[in-house]
Amino acid sequence: MVRRIDVTGAGGVKLAAWEYADPPKGLPEGGTADRHAAAADRPSVLLLHGLMGRASHWAATARWLAERNRAIAVDQRGHGRSDKPDAGPYDRDAYVADAEAVIEQLGLAPVILIGHSMGALTAWQLAARRPDLVRALVICDMRASALGAQSQREWAEWFTTWPVPFATLADVRKWFGEDDPWLERPRQERGEFYAEVMMESADGWRPVFSTEQMLRARETWVHDAHWEELAQVQCPALVVRGLDGELGRAEAQEMVRVLPQGRYAEIPDAGHLVHYDSPEGWRRALEPFLEEVVQD
Known part of the structure; x- marks a missing residue:
């Protein structure tokens, strides 16, 4: 089961989000509303897709997350069913502010952020700026170095x-x-x-x-390195790369070193689209980390 939730992002941009709850084990036998209400008491997870992605790309991940968590995926501005304003903005501040708005309006804090590619950058920038909102962080195949x-x-x-x-x-x-x-x-x-x-x-x-x-969105982050903000992330953080992805092993391991509470996972038989290429390997990498941070 899934339900759409409309959220207002930065500057009044309308964002479309989806909450997954099918089937959350141990929840009441009542209707959908009862199950979503009970799920709201569970640890919250917000899933942020990458450039050109959309919330539905997270459906398989969100469904197994929903067994133990309140799982929300959002179409970021310019993507999916969210607003695509001609004038933007499509800069880093706008994307981070949108994610912040989703967390605050849906009462998700302290949330576990799971981001892929550009969504991972948004996640760690938000975690650096608003540590009070973020319980833990998963960074999937996103480089901290400038791409140029x-x-x-x-x-x-x-x-x-x-x-x-x-x-x-x-x-x-x-x-x-x-x-x-x-x-x-x-x-x-x-x-x-x-x-x-x-x-x-x-x-x-x-x-x-x-x-x-x-x-335009990509232009705002490819020319800069993002190591300084990465080092400011205080919560537990898991860096995940596909063996054939865009994030190299040496850089990924340096990111883990820079993160105050960094962990590392590598997924064989996966490229940049890790959660699509190897859904089972992706789940095996994430579940122990998520269980650990929820228990802390």
Whole structure:
């Protein structure tokens, strides 16, 4: 079971969030409202997707989290069913303030933040700025080092290679899972990931986001390193990387060293989309950490 919750983010931006509770073990036998009310007394988890992602990408994770926790996933501004204001802003302060608003308006504090890629950066920046709101942190495949101008140019060029509109969802899955020039080897899970962020229009399937807005959002963090804020995170933090992901082992281990309470996990047979590529390995990495921080 899942229910949508509307939240007001920074500057009045409307954000769409989803609460998962299916089936939370040990909860009352009553209706959905009773179960969600009981779940509210459990430790809270907020899931933050990466650039181009959406809350539904967390569905499988949120469902097993909901067995013991109140699990919330949110479409961040510019993504999914949340507002996509032409003027933005799409900077770091806006994304962090949005996550802060979700936590405060839904009464989630102290919350466990689980972030993937850009969502992980948002999570640790919020944990550094508002330690009172955050119980623990999971950082999934996000670098603390600056990526640089070349990286931004490559992304802009990559967007131009997309054969939009796609005629069918099968074409979406095939292109992102097999034909994308950025792909080193076929990965079915990647095709499924991108199929989730497409919507049908009059002439075919197009992304639910604006690629121009995605580039604007990325522009605000790729040129800077984020080690200083990482070092300010005082809560327990787990750094997770896919063996074939974008976060290298040496950098991940340095991030763990910089974090005052850092831990490390590596997922074999996974690339950047760790929770899609290896859902079982992802769960095995997270569950011991989550059990530990809830007991503390």
